[in-house]
Amino acid sequence: GAVVSQHPSWVICKSGTSVKIECRSLDFQATTMFWYRQFPKQSLMLMATSNEGSKATYEQGVEKDKFLINHASLTLSTLTVTSAHPEDSSFYICSARVALADSPLHFGNGTRLTVT
Amino acid sequence: AQSVTQPDIHITVSEGASLELRCNYSYGATPYLFWYVQSPGQGLQLLLKYFSGDTLVQGIKGFEAEFKRSQSSFNLRKPSVHWSDAAEYFCAVASPNDYKLSFGAGTTVTVRA
Numbered sequence: 568g569a570v571v572s573q574h575p576s577w578v579i580c581k582s583g584t585s586v587k588i589e590c591r592s593l594d595f596q597a598t599t600m601f602w603y604r605q606f607p608k609q610s611l612m613l614m615a616t617s618n619e620g621s622k623a624t625y626e627q628g629v630e631k632d633k634f635l636i637n638h639a640s641l642t643l644s645t646l647t648v649t650s651a652h653p654e655d656s657s658f659y660i661c662s663a664r665v666a667l668a669d670s671p672l673h674f675g676n677g678t679r680l681t682v683t
Numbered sequence: 684a685q686s687v688t689q690p691d692i693h694i695t696v697s698e699g700a701s702l703e704l705r706c707n708y709s710y711g712a713t714p715y716l717f718w719y720v721q722s723p724g725q726g727l728q729l730l731l732k733y734f735s736g737d738t739l740v741q742g743i744k745g746f747e748a749e750f751k752r753s754q755s756s757f758n759l760r761k762p763s764v765h766w767s768d769a770a771e772y773f774c775a776v777a778s779p780n781d782y783k784l785s786f787g788a789g790t791t792v793t794v795r796a
Contacts, residue, residue: 573726601784609788609789610773610786610788610789612786613783613784616783660727662784668779669734671729672729672784674726674727675726676726677724677725679724
């Protein structure tokens with residue numbers, strides 16, 4: 568079945584540094600990718616939607632200059648957390664699909680970010 | 684705007700007993716509805732989904748869910764739970780137009796021996 572791979576699965580970085588998370592669709596061309604954020608013991612909150620070749624659409628309250636999303640190819644989207652702070656520590660999950668009616672949505676296994 | 688309510692934060696059930704997880708949604712038309720399961724520190728696994736047609740949906744691992752339009756509900760059921768069913772369960776709703784999922788707060792299921 569279709570697989571979405573996220574890398575890294577976990578990362579620890581120092582406050583003030585930037586970290587990049589990759590989301591790859593391994594066996595299909597993902598025209599649309601979504602990025603979610605999940606705080607401990609909470610639900611998933613949609614951060615942004617990215618369509619290949621165009622700028623990401625951010626949800627209300629999400630800082631686009633802090634969470635840079637790039638979807639330069641049909642198999643790769645990246646989320647860069649810039650100037651990370653401890654409050655950015657969270658579980659980030661991507662999902663991907665082909666933008667066709669009723670095509671399924673596939674989730675990655677998530678990335679645990681800890682900012683010290 | 685679409686939203687999902689999962690009224691039960693935590694449910695404890697005995698192994699072999701039946702399980703029902705409640706989900707109510709708010710959406711202007713007929714949405715796409717989903718149930719996902721998440722083990723600690725892991726990603727999401729799709730249990731089942733409803734797009735249209737038969738309102739009783741069968742999923743993986745012996746789960747089923749019933750879409751009730753009149754009640755705006757999409758409750759998940761399993762006749763006999765196994766210890767491996769202990770996890771976090773999320774109900775989600777999406778617009779067929781953009782597939783942006785809105786998740787409920789989740790229900791933690793604990794299975795006791």
